[in-house]
Amino acid sequence: MAQYSLVAGSVGLITLQNPPVNALSAVVRKGIVSTFERALRDPKVKSVVICGQNGVFCGGADIKEFGTNMSGPPLVPMIHAIEAADKPVVAAIEGSALGGGLELALGCHYRIAHSNARLGLPEVSLGLLPAAGGTQRLPRLIGIPAALDLITTGRHVTAAEALQLGIVDQVTDHKIVDEAVKFVLSVAGKPLDARRISTYPCPPLSDLDTVFEMVMQKVRQRAHGAIAPIACVQAVQAAATLPYAQGMEREKELMATLFTSGQARSMQYCFFAQRAVSKWSIPSGARWDTSMPRPVHKAAVIGLGTMGRGITVALAQTGLSVVAVETQEKQLMEAKQAMPGMLERGARRRGVSLTLHKITYSRDIRAVADVDLVIEAVFEDMALKKKVFQQLSDICKPGTFLCTNTSGLDVDHLASQTCNPELVVGMHFFAPAHVMKLLEVVYGPRSSPQAVATAMQLGKKMGKVSVAVGNCRGFVGNRMLKPYVEQAFFLLEEGATPEQVDGALEEFGFSMGVFKVSDLSGLDVGWRVRMADGFAEPGASSGPSARVRQGRRYSPLGDLLCEQGRFGQKTGQGWYQYDKPGGRVARSDPWLHSFLAEYRTRHGLVARRIDNQEVLERCLYALINEGFRILEDGIAAGPEDIDLIYVFGYGWPRHRGGPMFYAGMVGLTKVLQRLEHYHQAHPDVPFMQPCSLLRRLVASGSPPVHRWREVIKKVHSQL
Numbered sequence: 001m002a003q004y005s006l007v008a009g010s011v012g013l014i015t016l017q018n019p020p021v022n023a024l025s026a027v028v029r030k031g032i033v034s035t036f037e038r039a040l041r042d043p044k045v046k047s048v049v050i051c052g053q054n055g056v057f058c059g060g061a062d063i064k065e066f067g068t069n070m071s072g073p074p075l076v077p078m079i080h081a082i083e084a085a086d087k088p089v090v091a092a093i094e095g096s097a098l099g100g101g102l103e104l105a106l107g108c109h110y111r112i113a114h115s116n117a118r119l120g121l122p123e124v125s126l127g128l129l130p131a132a133g134g135t136q137r138l139p140r141l142i143g144i145p146a147a148l149d150l151i152t153t154g155r156h157v158t159a160a161e162a163l164q165l166g167i168v169d170q171v172t173d174h175k176i177v178d179e180a181v182k183f184v185l186s187v188a189g190k191p192l193d194a195r196r197i198s199t200y201p202c203p204p205l206s207d208l209d210t211v212f213e214m215v216m217q218k219v220r221q222r223a224h225g226a227i228a229p230i231a232c233v234q235a236v237q238a239a240a241t242l243p244y245a246q247g248m249e250r251e252k253e254l255m256a257t258l259f260t261s262g263q264a265r266s267m268q269y270c271f272f273a274q275r276a277v278s279k280w281s282i283p284s285g286a287r288w289d290t291s292m293p294r295p296v297h298k299a300a301v302i303g304l305g306t307m308g309r310g311i312t313v314a315l316a317q318t319g320l321s322v323v324a325v326e327t328q329e330k331q332l333m334e335a336k337q338a339m340p341g342m343l344e345r346g347a348r349r350r351g352v353s354l355t356l357h358k359i360t361y362s363r364d365i366r367a368v369a370d371v372d373l374v375i376e377a378v379f380e381d382m383a384l385k386k387k388v389f390q391q392l393s394d395i396c397k398p399g400t401f402l403c404t405n406t407s408g409l410d411v412d413h414l415a416s417q418t419c420n421p422e423l424v425v426g427m428h429f430f431a432p433a434h435v436m437k438l439l440e441v442v443y444g445p446r447s448s449p450q451a452v453a454t455a456m457q458l459g460k461k462m463g464k465v466s467v468a469v470g471n472c473r474g475f476v477g478n479r480m481l482k483p484y485v486e487q488a489f490f491l492l493e494e495g496a497t498p499e500q501v502d503g504a505l506e507e508f509g510f511s512m513g514v515f516k517v518s519d520l521s522g523l524d525v526g527w528r529v530r531m532a533d534g535f536a537e538p539g540a541s542s543g544p545s546a547r548v549r550q551g552r553r554y555s556p557l558g559d560l561l562c563e564q565g566r567f568g569q570k571t572g573q574g575w576y577q578y579d580k581p582g583g584r585v586a587r588s589d590p591w592l593h594s595f596l597a598e599y600r601t602r603h604g605l606v607a608r609r610i611d612n613q614e615v616l617e618r619c620l621y622a623l624i625n626e627g628f629r630i631l632e633d634g635i636a637a638g639p640e641d642i643d644l645i646y647v648f649g650y651g652w653p654r655h656r657g658g659p660m661f662y663a664g665m666v667g668l669t670k671v672l673q674r675l676e677h678y679h680q681a682h683p684d685v686p687f688m689q690p691c692s693l694l695r696r697l698v699a700s701g702s703p704p705v706h707r708w709r710e711v712i713k714k715v716h717s718q719l
C-alpha cells in the first residue's frame with residue numbers, strides 16, 4: 001500500500017509500504033494512484049514527495065506478479081500522471097531505486113538521493129526491459145551512450161555516480177525525507193515544463209547509425225543468445241529516433257515479446273532460486289535460520305597456486321586479515337608479485353580502496369596459529385592434503401574452522417585427519433576465485449551446523465553465491481561434468497569435431513564449449529582425476545581394450561592428448577592450437593583432425609554425420625540425468641541448488657535457467673524418452689540410463705520444478 005500524510009503544512013508525503021523492498025505490487029500501485037489524486041485535489045497541498053518505508057525507495061515491479069494475471073492500475077499511465085501534474089513532485093531515494101522504482105522516480109520532477117542509494121534498471125537480468133518508460137526517459141535525461149550502458153547491463157550505480165550522470169539532482173547524507181521536503185519547498189512555484197523528461201529531446205549524437213550498429217554487435221556477442229539485451233538496444237534506438245509517444249509504443253511492443261518468453265521465465269526463476277539457496281538446510285536438520293555462524297576476522301590460505309591466490313585476494317577484498325602461506329620459495333615470490341596487481345584491478349573495478357595491507361605472507365604453516373578459519377588450497381592430492389590437515393589440527397587455536405578447496409576429494413576423509421572433524425567443511429571456489437561468483441560449501445557427515453553456517457556466511461560476505469552441497473566425488477558441479485565431458489569424447493569418436501561440439505554448445509548459450517573450457521583449465525586436470533579413479537592408465541590408451549574400462553565404454557582420447565604433452569592453452573596445444581604457450585585464441589588444428597581420423601581407423605570406428613541436436617541432447621541430457629541422481633542421493637537439496645551451480649560456476653546460460661529448470665522447459669517426458677533412446681543405442685554407457693527419480697517425476701505427471709521437492713521427499717522416505 002501507500003501511506004499518505006501532510007507535512008510542513010503544504011507537502012503531500014506518499015510513503016510506499018510493501019516490505020521488504022516496497023515492490024510495486026497491485027496494491028501499492030493502487031495506493032500511489034489514490035494518494036496522488038488526493039494530493040492533487042487538496043488545495044492545501046502545493047507539492048508532493050514520494051518515498052519508501054524502512055530505508056528503501058522501491059525494488060521495482062513485483063516480480064512475483066509476473067507469472068500471474070496482473071490486475072490493478074498499470075505503471076505507465078500512473079507515471080505519466082505524476083509527470084503531468086502541475087504540483088512539483090520529488091522522489092526521495094534511499095536504499096534501492098531499481099527497475100520500476102527508478103522509472104517511477106524518472107516520472108517525478110526532481111530526484112534526491114541519500115548517499116547510500118543504489119539506482120539501476122536491472123530488468124535485462126530478468127529477461128525484460130524497463131517498460132515503464134525507462135528506455136525512453138533515461139536516454140533523454142543522461143544521453144544515449146550512458147543509458148545504453150545502464151539498460152543493457154542492468155548494473156546498479158551509486159548515488160555519487162547517479163549525480164555525476166545526471167540521474168539525480170542532489171545527494172545528501174541527511175534524513176532523506178527531511179531533505180526532500182526542504183527541497184520541494186524551495187522549488188515551489190517554479191515552472192515545471194522543463195522538468196518533464198518525456199518532453200526532452202534525446203541529446204544529439206553524431207553518426208547515430210554507426211553507434212547503434214557497434215553497440216548492437218557488442219551486445220549480441222555478450223548476450224550468447226539472450227534476447228532481452230537486444231530488445232533493450234532496440235528500445236533505446238526508438239528513443240533516439242522517434243518522438244516520445246511512438247518510442248513508448250515501441251517499448252511496449254518489445255516488452256510484449258519478452259514478457260511471455262521462456263527466457264524471461266528462466267531468468268526470473270534464477271532470481272528467486274538465488275534467494276532460495278541462501279535459505280539452506282541439510283539432512284542433519286541444520287538450517288540457515290537456526291544455525292548461528294561464528295564471526296571470522298582473520299583467515300588463512302594454505303598454498304598460493306592459482307586457486308590460493310584468488311581465494312586470498314577475495315578474502316582481502318572482503319576486508320579480512322589474511323595469512324597467506326606457501327612453503328615453496330619460488331611459488332611464494334611469484335604470488336607476492338602477482339597478487340598486488342589482482343587486488344589493484346579488483347579495487348579499480350569495484351571503485352573501492354586497496355586492501356594490500358590485509359595480507360601477510362609466510363613460508364611457515366605455524367603462522368596460522370591464531371586465525372579463525374583456514375582454507376587449504378594445496379595441490380589436488382589426497383596424501384598432501386591429509387598431511388596439511390593433520391598439521392592444521394595441531395597448530396590452530398581451538399575452534400578454528402578448517403576448510404578445503406578440493407574440487408572433488410572426500411571432505412570427510414580429510415576431516416578424519418583432525419581432532420575436531422565437526423570444524424571441517426569444503427569451500428570449493430571456482431577459478432579465478434576472486435572473480436567467479438560460485439562457492440560450493442561442502443558438508444560432511446560430521447560437519448557441525450555452525451561450520452556450515454560460517455562458511456555460507458563468509459561466502460556471502462565475499463559476494464559469492466554460496467550453495468550447500470553434500471560430500472561425494474566431484475560434489476555437484478564436477479560430478480555432473482563427468483557424463484557431459486564423456487559424451488563429448490564419444491561424439492568425437494563417432495565423427496564429430498571439437499569445433500562442431502563447441503559450436504553447438506556455444507549456440508545453445510554457453511560462453512565456451514566443452515573443449516575450449518578443457519583447453520583453458522588444462523587437459524591434465526581431468527587426466528589426473530581419471531587416473532585417480534582407475535580409468536586412465538599409462539600405456540593402456542592404445543591397446544585393444546583401450547575403449548572399455550571397468551566394464552563400460554571409455555574414451556581414452558583425452559589421455560592420449562595428455563600423453564603427447566598437449567595440455568591445452570598452457571602448452572599451446574590441446575583440442576585446438578594456440579599461437580604460443582599461454583595463448584588465448586583457439587584455432588582449428590589440422591593435426592587434431594588427422595589424429596582423430598587415425599584413431600577411428602585404428603579402432604574400427606566409422607565416422608558418421610552427427611547433427612547439432614544430437615550433440616546437445618547427448619551432452620546436456622547426460623549432465624541433467626546425473627543432476628537427477630544427485631537429487632535422488634540428497635547431495636543437493638533441490639533443483640535450484642544445481643541450477644545456480646551451473647549458471648554461476650559452469651557458464652550455463654542464465655536465460656536457460658540452469659540444467660534442471662531447462663529439463664522442465666523441454667519436458668521431462670521428452671528428456672526421459674531421449675535418454676532411453678540413447679541408452680538403448682549405447683547400453684555400455686551407464687550415465688545414459690535414466691535415473692529413477694526422473695522416471696518418478698514423469699510418472700507423477702511432470703510437476704513444475706518448484707514442486708519436485710515433494711516427489712524427492714517421497715523417494716527419500718521410501719529409501
Ligand SMILES: CCCCCCC/C=C/C(=O)SCCNC(=O)CCNC(=O)[C@H](O)C(C)(C)COP(=O)(O)OP(=O)(O)OC[C@H]1O[C@@H](n2cnc3c(N)ncnc32)[C@H](O)[C@@H]1OP(=O)(O)O
Pocket residue numbers: 020021023059060061062063064075096098099100101122123126128129130131132255259272275276
Ligand atoms: C506488462 C507489464 C509491464 C510491467 C512494467 C515493468 C517495468 C518494470 C519492471 C521491473 O521493475 S522488474 C523488477 C526490477 N527490480 C529488480 O530486479 C530488483 C530485484 N531485487 C533486488 O535486486 C534486491 O532484492 C534488492 C532490492 C537490491 C534488495 O536486496 P537484498 O539483498 O536486501 O534483499 P533480497 O534478499 O534480494 O530480497 C529480499 C526479499 O525481497 C524479494 N524481492 C526483491 N525484489 C523484489 C521485487 N522486485 N519483486 C518481488 N520481490 C522482490 C526477494 O525475493 C526476497 O524475498 P524472500 O526471499 O525474502 O522471500
